Amino acid sequence: MKSKWLTSLTKVLSLGAAFLLAGCDNMVLLNPKGPVGHGEMKLIITAFILMLLVVVPVIIMTIVFAWRYRASNTKATYKPMWSHSNALEAVVWSIPLIIILILGVLTYKSTHELDPYRPLDSAKEPMTVQVVSLDWKWVFIYPKQGIASVNELVIPTGTPVKFEITSGTVMNSFFIPQLGGQIYAMSGMSTQLHLQADHPGTYDGFSANYSGAGFSDMKFKAIATANDQDFDAWVAKVKNSANDLTYQGYEKMALKQSVLPVEYFSSVEPNIYTQIVKSFKHVRQNKIEYNHEIGERMGAAKAEE
Numbered sequence: 001m002k003s004k005w006l007t008s009l010t011k012v013l014s015l016g017a018a019f020l021l022a023g024c025d026n027m028v029l030l031n032p033k034g035p036v037g038h039g040e041m042k043l044i045i046t047a048f049i050l051m052l053l054v055v056v057p058v059i060i061m062t063i064v065f066a067w068r069y070r071a072s073n074t075k076a077t078y079k080p081m082w083s084h085s086n087a088l089e090a091v092v093w094s095i096p097l098i099i100i101l102i103l104g105v106l107t108y109k110s111t112h113e114l115d116p117y118r119p120l121d122s123a124k125e126p127m128t129v130q131v132v133s134l135d136w137k138w139v140f141i142y143p144k145q146g147i148a149s150v151n152e153l154v155i156p157t158g159t160p161v162k163f164e165i166t167s168g169t170v171m172n173s174f175f176i177p178q179l180g181g182q183i184y185a186m187s188g189m190s191t192q193l194h195l196q197a198d199h200p201g202t203y204d205g206f207s208a209n210y211s212g213a214g215f216s217d218m219k220f221k222a223i224a225t226a227n228d229q230d231f232d233a234w235v236a237k238v239k240n241s242a243n244d245l246t247y248q249g250y251e252k253m254a255l256k257q258s259v260l261p262v263e264y265f266s267s268v269e270p271n272i273y274t275q276i277v278k279s280f281k282h283v284r285q286n287k288i289e290y291n292h293e294i295g296e297r298m299g300a301a302k303a304e305e
Helices: 002-020 035-068 086-113 228-239 247-255 272-278 281-304
Strands: 127-134 137-142 147-150 152-156 161-167 172-176 180-185 191-195 201-207 219-225 263-265
Touching (some): 147 228, 152 228
Antiparallel strands (some): 161 191
16 A cells, blocks of 8 residues: 555656756756856755755655544544644754754855856966947957957866956846856946856857847857867957957947847957946936936925925
8 A cells, every 4th residue: 555655656756857847958057067157056956955855854744744644544643732842843943943054154155155256266367258248149359369259259168267247238147057157247337257167168158137129049159169279279260350340330230139140350449348338427427417406306396395
């Protein structure tokens, strides 16, 4: 009898797990390719296990109690006046408190260790890539190499990369799941993210923040070359492009609300990233002036009252 019950329960749990995981055909977060992604995977698994320490016993006890204290089981002890148990109270309160304390320590440590602004420990000098999100494309500027690309990010394996991120339009979120966490791209601001690829390969990158009708096509490929020589070969390939990225050309590109194919720029106007960030300065100033105007009107209205 018991074996049949356990067999049925196993089948139900297996079907439930298969149903819940049906959409997870590519669990990239659990297959990291860099130190940041690996640290985040460990955090996810640890939090998941801690959650199971509560969820699994509760599910098992719910089933066991329902079965043991069913109306037809005359062997179960009947205690209609039972109302309190010190042992049960200790278990109910102590386990969640211990888990919360563990999660608190983990959160504090991981918040500092996985801080997107924290440079990665490496003997190699970090490489800087400036990222600009547009409708519905990504622009990658390599200031040291003096080149740029659209919808294709290439980095050498084993080299820490410092991303400086902004937006030429509405807010987006720069995210390469297998390399590590995401950071927002916001107009008029520059955020930072430090990542590194430990394995060569091609990884999916996209915007993780809904930003409009073309959001679903706002994707790019992040390619980690096998070595520095392959990266230098890609830089030489980009430098053979006939296109130059000027601020005037960028403004025309930003006006196109469409997905663009991969495009290379053999040279980049100096400080173009800073110009893009500062291009929203007048918006902020006008907003402040506008708010001051509203404040003055409200103050005048109150004075009249």
